[in-house]
Amino acid sequence: MAKVQVSKRFMDKSQRVLAYVILSVISIIWLFPFFYLILQSFADIQNPLYNTKSIIPNIWTFNNYKALFTDSRVPFIRWWLNTLIIAFFTALLQTILVLMTSYALSRLRFKGRQGLMKLILILGMFPGFLGMLVIYYILELLGLNTSIYSLILVYTASSAMSYYVAKGFFDTIPKSLDEAVMIDGGTKNTVFWRIIIPLSKPIIIYTILVSFTGPWGDFMFGKYIIQTAQIQPTGYTVAVGLQGLTTMATNELYGAFCAGAVLVSIPITALFFWLQRYYVEGIAGGAVKG
């Protein structure tokens, strides 16, 4: 009996050690690119004595970071501010529109509700960027095509398409609460403001987080508008600007790309970790409801 106990404990222990080893390996694999990014941002690649074969740079420098703030080809502060403004207004407007759509689709029963949901599902199956030509033309009609801030309109216009997660959350709020308000003489509007919004803090934060971080990573629409309207480099977003640095003929500004990528990632990552709980709740809830 004692022997069995010992062997079982040994098994448990060896299993646990194995699990730790696997988890450590996974962590190294997942962290390696970011580790590499930070090292590269301090590497003096332009130096002829630089050894490109090793991961750890043999010559260290701050020039990459300096270039971001001094080199006229890389107006990084402008890019950063442009993106911040776009992200802020996108987050604000998109969250309001998503909550409105989700509430209507979750709580109200009206003619064409199922039809609207099916329409959104079908629209999502078409490759979106083929519509860029038309969207650009519409922006031109509105006289907005020469500014990168028109991206705010582009991002928020299709907010209705991302109603799924918030609707799934609203569906779980008991309907008896609505009925209580209605009996007390409230309207559907009162229910929305007094019941649904105060109970939905996690999903509101999730929506804000997702819509705020989206513009930092998207470059397709930004690139198209910038190319077609020939916007000056000071009007770029971070994603378009940094992507341009990697596709240049020489790798002269590659170090600046790494440094810029680090500076973009730090605030976004900090925001994510601060609001991690809400993000996990939102993404897990969304998957279960489909």
Add this chain to the structure above:
Amino acid sequence: MTTIQYLSLTKFERFLVNVGNFFKGIGKGFVNFFKGIPHKLLVLWHKICSPFDTLGQAWKKGSWGVRTNFLLMGFYQLTHHQIVRGVLYLLFEVVFIWFMITTGVPYLAKLGNLGSFAAKSSTYLDDVASGSSLIIQGGDRSFTILLYAIVTFLLMLIFVVLWFFSIRDAKSLQDNIYVGRYAKDSQFFHDIVDSKYHTLLLAVPIVGLVGFTVIPVIFMIITGFTNYSGTQFYLFDWVGFDNYAGFFSNTNSSGLFTIFFKVLAWTLLWALIATFTNYFLGMVVALLINKKGIKLKKLWRTVLILTIAVPQFVSLLLINQMLAGSGVLTNLFRNWGWITGSESAFDNALLSRVLIIVVNTWVGVPYTMLICSGILMNIPEDLYESARIDGASPFKMYTAITLPYMLFITGPYLLSQFIGNINNFNIIYLLSQGKPSYGMASLGYGDVGETDLLITWIYKMSMEGQDKSYAVACALGVLVFIIIAVFSLIFYGRSNSVKNEEDFQ
């Protein structure tokens, strides 16, 4: 087959029966679909008839005021205390007629041949350093004609619907007045925050959706039937189904047909492998982290979330650099003998494909891990307890409890992942750009390569290079839609969580 008969079969036979049932289910679904058609047609007929019935009633039984509404929208409302509604109806009618006269009718008239006068274009030397630039003057522009025609049709549709509503409302207003109930403007303002609250909430989202998604998608579908190239900006023509026929007619080994099926096969293979590698690896990682006795759970999870937090274009461009001609990983592969000479990692078709799938797990596993962690914690512990008492091994518990439970709950998620992977633009575009190339750029349909998905091929065709084939790209986009729609119909139709939406509440 009864349950007893089923249970008496061996495992392999049960598997065959299940596969058979799956396909029988699809067949049955089709049969039921066609059986239901006559009934659906009848319902449709009634739905079509009922508006005309309402209109007829309004004309027959309505007062002269209601009848005026047939010509002047909102007249009856205006003269019967519903000033706001009446003004809105009337205003819409005025704007509509003005639009039709100034823009709608002229553009609709040109829709038949999409304009006939070519624009004059001339280059002239610019004063500024930018050199010469193209000046386009006069003439018809097919792009504009097509777009305005679509907008006009949409407006006409909206007009008909609102015209019908104005008459129906007038008739019911008359009926209400007849029994002594006066519905004034204040009622309208009350309704809009209560029984008609959805109109207030959805107005802005739907306008945005129509302007920036619906109209572009309609434009895309219709452009698939023209020869619009994306560069010749002035005139193009209808070509019927030529763009579609192109994919299925040119069957020699270097034709469009061959590339299309190569890309399609890779797209489906990729979507299948990418979805399942992500799903199972993500689940394994989640199981590891949530295993009893493992410490620092939060740390392991945080490490993985870092991948989600850093913008995707940063991490993917970085990995792209690592795999470029002189990148770190390329050097490593060269030392191992996977790559010879000065090739980059993306010059070898097989290596390129494997790398993309590996990098995709790097990107996707954290998401799956988060989702699975949440669900794993919700599996009732007593299931495992009783299995342990019965002497089940950990592997047995995994296949008999964990896996079925997970698959049941995450079914819709798997489908949406599969569809997302068919359209996974970022990872291909930022990593390999479709390399290695098939060498088909001379056909004029973009420099499509071995790792290109349909979606990146569409992008190459419509957005990159000098001679674009926007119309062919649009046709391809519609084909992608059809493929996705077929998959969704097969799987969604069989999923209960979609059917029984109300059960959740």
